[in-house]
Amino acid sequence: MGSVVIPIQESKRDDVASEPKKSFRSYVASVGFVREGRSKYDMRKVIHSIKVGIALVLVSLLYLVDPLYNEVGKNAMWAIMTVVVLFEFFAGATLSKGINRGIGTILGGALGCIAAVLAQQIGGVGNSVLVGISIFIFGAAATYSRLIPSIKIRYDYGSMIFILTFTLVVVSGLRAEQVMDVARQRLATIGMGFGICIFTSLLVFPNWASDELHVSMATKLEHVASSIEGCLEEYFMSGSDKEKQGSNSCKNCKSVLHSKSKDEMLANFARWEPWHGKFGFSYPWNKYLQIGENLRELAVTVVSLRSCLESPRQPTKDLREPMREPCRAVVSTLSWALNELRESIMKMKKFQGGPEVLPKLKAVRVELTLLTAQVGALQKDEELAVVSFVFLLTEIVEKVEELGKEVEELGKLARFRAL
Structure with missing residues (x-):
């Protein structure tokens, strides 16, 4: 049984990895999006x-x-x-x-x-x-x-x-x-x-629960992507820089963890709504709930990754520096993949995995495994901290693959248009 994989354009991956301030721009864009969403909600x-x-x-x-x-x-x-x-x-x-x-x-x-x-x-x-x-x-x-x-x-x-x-x-x-x-x-x-x-x-200006659930699911993908980027940037910061910036990398991710009851409520209301806009009868709202479950599992792993930043025993900055570029490449790949999934849901376009992606994701895992071999000379506590960080990154890669399968299946059931 073949796996559904996530297409990664190499040029985009390199571009993202070469921009050290991308997470800050993503954070600013997310704040603007949230403010715009709140304004629209207040008007509604x-x-x-x-x-x-x-x-x-x-x-x-x-x-x-x-x-x-x-x-x-x-x-x-x-x-x-x-x-x-x-x-x-609604x-x-x-x-x-x-x-x-x-x-x-x-x-x-x-x-x-x-x-x-x-x-x-x-x-x-x-x-x-x-x-x-x-x-x-x-x-x-x-x-x-x-x-x-x-x-x-x-x-x-x-x-x-x-x-x-x-x-x-x-x-x-x-x-x-x-x-x-x-x-x-x-x-x-x-x-x-x-x-x-x-x-x-x-x-008269109807408020559709289906639209709310659809946009909410796409927004949560963006929140998780920005949280992963924030965790990476914070991991490689010095102690003084962390104190200045504060720890907001998982704030949006935690909101994803508490979204189950809201998703179930919106899905229930959406089933009662008549055919309108992009949503017809027998639309697969249960698949949205499944995607939400996968997102919450991914969010749990990201929050666990955030705990590595708070561990009292961490490798020094000099010891972590060789890991910066490999980890940045991995995280930029994950962020780009999640944004592609968000675009697929938001614009209702089919998500199609490419045959060349699976080897790249495997290469990413191998690269993460090699990182653990580089810390063999470290003290035991430092080695354990680094291995935990790399292991959680590997878990996130696997969960993004599973999420890609669910989004692709949603596209088939909902008959998303081809790219």
Whole structure:
């Protein structure tokens, strides 16, 4: 079974290795990108707030306009409650909660009406017994379903609404025809609120969770690349230079480590979103989650590499100097490869490995192995520190290869365009 490898252009590798200040420029570019992203996010928050205000005004017309109030009456409050509860920042989240609420309300209301009708026909003590039994059975079953992980991720809200609606309808104590009438009116007003939410969320400057996840995954690749470069530069600095610059090389990398919950949330919302832009139905969002897992494993190794810089027993600067250029060549290769993967995801272009790359990556590993042979004359603690550093670099090379396989598979499943 062949390995997927990462194409490395020799000229780019040499150019990067010959620029000692590249990591600083990458850091400045990353800071600018983050600031630009924050500015856009702040603007989206303002737009979202305005959209919620518009939706509340529209749904309040059910109270403010007499003809509409005469049709729905006091049940208009259910429409207002629906807007307040359903409207989320991402369009996929709004659609997810809306569909869950609709399904839960319809099923809960229908089964509740059936149970109420049967209870009224039995009458007497049997009425209360049947109501209690039905509430116990459906309430316990729906609650158990909320504990199943696959259902909890996507349908937890719908299960909760089902329990609430079913219980309210069954214990209402109204006659069968009144139960049906109240259920119909409330379902109609909830549908009005849902329609206003969907119209405002999906058609007026929508915030797509799919776009957020897509850009976030590409950004994390850039963060890991800049962290690797920062670790290299800091490793070969003198003690005074480290104190002046500070240790910010792994700050962005640590943010990657804490991104799992956000990735899962965005992927769940993205599955509910309709076809828009570059993302169609059945888009492989699970593959994004797998890439995120590989990125977090890579980030863990980078953070471990950072710990080599903090070890109290390190080789002197003179002893580390022969390692500078070989390590810089390795790190520049890794950085360039990660940026290529980022471009592949960001621009949705197929990532294609070249047949000449595997020997180069093997040569990189051999070069790292030779570095450990050069430290044989050092003291034991110094030798261990250098070997640990080189071993972690080798681990990073292997994990970048695995990451390249996942990105290439994503391109096949998502049908990325050819380069």
